Amino acid sequence: MKIITAILLVSLFFVIELNAQDLEQEDGIKVGLVLSGGGAKGMAHIGALKVIEEAGVKIDYIGGTSMGAIIGALYASGYSATQLDSIFRKIDFDRLIRDNLPRGVKTFYEKEDSERYAISLPFDNFKVAIPQGFSGGQNIYHELVKHLYHVKDINDFSELPIPFICIATNVETGEQVNLESGYLPEAIMASGTLPSLFEPFTINGKVLIDGGVVNNYPIEEVRNMGANFIIGVDVQHGLRDKENLLSATEILLQINNFRTAEDMIEKSAETDIYIKPDMAKYSVMDFDLDDEIIENGENAAKDKIVELKNIASGQNKNRLEGKPIAPIDSLLVTRLIIRGNNDSYTRGYVKGKLRFKLGDKATFEKLQQGISNLSATGNFETIRYELLSHGDGEDLILKLNETPNKTFLKVGAHYDDLYNSAAILNLTRKNFVFNDDVASFDLILGDNVRYNLQYYIDKGSYWSFGFNSRFNDFEKEINFDLIQSNFEVPLGINVNNLNLDVLDLTNQVYLQTVLQEEFAFSLGVEHKFLRYSTRTLGDLADNTSELILNSSGERTYFEKSTFYSAYGQLKLDTYNDKYFPSRGLYFDGDFHLYLYSSDFNDNFKEFSIAKSRMGAAFPLLQNLSLNLETEGGFKLGTSGVTTFDFVLGGYGNNLINNFTPFIGYDFLSLPGNSYVKAYGRLDLEIAPKNHIMFTANFANVDDDIFRTGEWFTSPDFSGYGLSYGFESFMGPLQVMYSWSPEGNSNFFFSLGYWF
Numbered sequence: 192m193k194i195i196t197a198i199l200l201v202s203l204f205f206v207i208e209l210n211a212q213d214l215e216q217e218d219g220i221k222v223g224l225v226l227s228g229g230g231a232k233g234m235a236h237i238g239a240l241k242v243i244e245e246a247g248v249k250i251d252y253i254g255g256t257s258m259g260a261i262i263g264a265l266y267a268s269g270y271s272a273t274q275l276d277s278i279f280r281k282i283d284f285d286r287l288i289r290d291n292l293p294r295g296v297k298t299f300y301e302k303e304d305s306e307r308y309a310i311s312l313p314f315d316n317f318k319v320a321i322p323q324g325f326s327g328g329q330n331i332y333h334e335l336v337k338h339l340y341h342v343k344d345i346n347d348f349s350e351l352p353i354p355f356i357c358i359a360t361n362v363e364t365g366e367q368v369n370l371e372s373g374y375l376p377e378a379i380m381a382s383g384t385l386p387s388l389f390e391p392f393t394i395n396g397k398v399l400i401d402g403g404v405v406n407n408y409p410i411e412e413v414r415n416m417g418a419n420f421i422i423g424v425d426v427q428h429g430l431r432d433k434e435n436l437l438s439a440t441e442i443l444l445q446i447n448n449f450r451t452a453e454d455m456i457e458k459s460a461e462t463d464i465y466i467k468p469d470m471a472k473y474s475v476m477d478f479d480l481d482d483e484i485i486e487n488g489e490n491a492a493k494d495k496i497v498e499l500k501n502i503a504s505g506q507n508k509n510r511l512e513g514k515p516i517a518p519i520d521s522l523l524v525t526r527l528i529i530r531g532n533n534d535s536y537t538r539g540y541v542k543g544k545l546r547f548k549l550g551d552k553a554t555f556e557k558l559q560q561g562i563s564n565l566s567a568t569g570n571f572e573t574i575r576y577e578l579l580s581h582g583d584g585e586d587l588i589l590k591l592n593e594t595p596n597k598t599f600l601k602v603g604a605h606y607d608d609l610y611n612s613a614a615i616l617n618l619t620r621k622n623f624v625f626n627d628d629v630a631s632f633d634l635i636l637g638d639n640v641r642y643n644l645q646y647y648i649d650k651g652s653y654w655s656f657g658f659n660s661r662f663n664d665f666e667k668e669i670n671f672d673l674i675q676s677n678f679e680v681p682l683g684i685n686v687n688n689l690n691l692d693v694l695d696l697t698n699q700v701y702l703q704t705v706l707q708e709e710f711a712f713s714l715g716v717e718h719k720f721l722r723y724s725t726r727t728l729g730d731l732a733d734n735t736s737e738l739i740l741n742s743s744g745e746r747t748y749f750e751k752s753t754f755y756s757a758y759g760q761l762k763l764d765t766y767n768d769k770y771f772p773s774r775g776l777y778f779d780g781d782f783h784l785y786l787y788s789s790d791f792n793d794n795f796k797e798f799s800i801a802k803s804r805m806g807a808a809f810p811l812l813q814n815l816s817l818n819l820e821t822e823g824g825f826k827l828g829t830s831g832v833t834t835f836d837f838v839l840g841g842y843g844n845n846l847i848n849n850f851t852p853f854i855g856y857d858f859l860s861l862p863g864n865s866y867v868k869a870y871g872r873l874d875l876e877i878a879p880k881n882h883i884m885f886t887a888n889f890a891n892v893d894d895d896i897f898r899t900g901e902w903f904t905s906p907d908f909s910g911y912g913l914s915y916g917f918e919s920f921m922g923p924l925q926v927m928y929s930w931s932p933e934g935n936s937n938f939f940f941s942l943g944y945w946f
Contacts, residue, residue, distance in 0.1 A: 223418025230475025233258025855910015
């Protein structure tokens with residue numbers, strides 16, 4: 192019995208000792224993961240995480256800065272490395288960084304505004320201000336809120352599936368700020384606000400920028416969380432030579448690296464497993480090289496695979512495996528809470544822009560579009576928001592701070608074959624008279640001086656008020672037969688072409704109501720002064736015995752009248768791009784009733800002009816889209832006025848009155864008081880922002896074709912075009928060669944936004 196008892200006691204001792212060793216082993220090794228900042232180079236963290244997972248290492252704590260904070264937070268929230276790889280490969284970083292808002296979230300005024308100017312700068316107290324950053328990061332914030340939705344209610348980052356910390360810099364004091372609690376998307380956004388690229392981020396009254404300024408590799412902070420074994424992934428590069436300092440962003444990083452490069456000598460030595468991908472040939476903006484950057488991270492981690500497996504073998508193997516995180520299916524927002532500095536815009540205005548009802552289920556994309564609607568107004572600084580659980584639904588907490596800049600200076604440039612070269616200077620003032628109004632004045636200088644004045648009070652779906660004043664002037668060499676068919680001219684003039692000068696001064700006062708930001712109905716009155724004249728016939732006056740009618744000095748006038756009209760317009764525009772649409776619908780219907788004229792040619796009677804244009808764009812293949820449109824117009828009445836007849840020809844946008852583009856013919860080639868036209872364009876995007884297009888259009892144009900039935904016959908005119916388009920920062924570059932079966936051929940060239 193004594194022997195048996197002794198054996199049992201020894202066995203029990205060994206069991207207790209082994210369990211104690213297991214507990215000591217489990218409690219003794221706490222692995223901390225440190226992820227450095229580095230912009231696009233930070234995607235190498237994903238490749239390194241893949242190998243760390245494959246080695247079986249359990250991460251107990253994570254600390255990161257900038258891009259390391261973003262990837263670290265997503266991993267800490269429960270995503271696997273493979274899931275992160277899938278997420279990042281699908282992201283269009285160029286769209287995110289540029290904060291390009293979908294065209295559909297903008298009002299008609301905002302669409303026109305964003306498609307007219309190349310540069311917009313704050314202009315208060317007659318001083319031009321430089322924006323705090325290239326981007327506000329609105330689109331990036333949307334993505335972070337979406338992908339971290341499953342941990343939205345965790346305020347203490349130590350309660351995440353893996354405890355987490357990230358670093359930011361207080362821009363006022365230069366001090367390091369450790370972000371360990373709060374709303375996770377806000378924290379990691381603040382950690383990654385790279386100076387000059389993103390606007391500073393405010394949390395709890397502190398103005399924060401990229402944590403890499405003070406600490407780009409937070410090893411001490413991870414140790415303080417409880418880690419006693421550090422795995423570090425460092426995607427920083429050392430100091431660059433002058434040949435590689437080619438951008439403001441790289442220069443700022445170089446200045447920042449003066450400190451971090453020295454710190455990393457000590458920090459790398461303190462790292463137990465130091466993974467250092469070779470990032471020398473990559474920049475912080477090389478997001479398009481995600482494949483090779485992620486692979487580079489994998490390869491660097493594989494060099495440490497033995498050490499990783501050794502540490503994994505000493506860890507507890509009973510850790511929980513991460514489950515796939517389901518995407519957001521739907522949201523149920525039951526309360527809207529508005530915070531911040533917002534005195535000029537009512538709660539009703541904000542709810543109207545969000546475009547969804549509280550208490551109704553909505554998709555995250557619907558919420559994102561609503562936030563983008565608010566952002567597109569330009570009335571607020573970058574909008575931050577939180578989604579927090581509340582009862583059976585969620586609170587949407589909007590943090591709205593009105594932009595302090597109410598005045599803007601905008602500039603642009605354009606060249607085309609009709610107006611020739613032009614530069615546009617714009618002064619825009621918001622809250623000019625009322626809270627919801629915008630006043631804008633364009634001065635266009637170049638071969639033809641023009642102006643455009645707009646004043647608009649935005650009431651959304653309620654009736655809004657607007658006033659427009661526009662002055663246009665251009666000259667064009669046209670066929671003399673067109674003048675003879677539309678105006679009374681002397682007999683015996685022997686000339687094939689003449690130089691026509693078109694001057695148009697238009698003033699409009701209107702009411703408008705908007706539905707869903709995409710449908711607008713307008714009613715208004717219009718004053719228009721039109722002058723059609725030429726100097727060509729004046730030059731011939733000495734060579735003809737016949738009196739040149741309506742001539743004054745060297746100028747001959749075909750029209751010089753003032754017209755007054757009432758009009759209505761119905762417009763729908765869901766095209767995703769004005770110049771290169773690949774999806775969406777378009778409709779524009781216009782009716783003008785001309786009631787009075789000063790009647791220069793003594794031929795005025797009341798008449799009407801009706802016209803409409805409709806179209807659709809849709810993708811055929813991944814980079815191939817088709818745009819189909821049809822349009823037409825006609826004149827009602829027996830008035831002899833011909834200056835509002837339709838004249839087809841040329842290529843472009845924003846042509847005045849009833850001048851209508853028609854490919855295959857030069858500007859102002861095919862006249863008539865009625866017309867029908869069909870248009871189709873195949874657009875192949877051969878590379879991002881580079882388009883090869885084939886265009887065809889067909890038309891019947893003549894007097895009274897709807898009365899005679901000519902509109903329903905085979906087209907009398909057709910034209911075709913092959914063109915190249917490029918989406919430049921100044922606006923679209925478009926080069927087209929066009930031809931028609933009638934033997935016409937033309938080159939059309941334009942650069943910049945049309946105005």
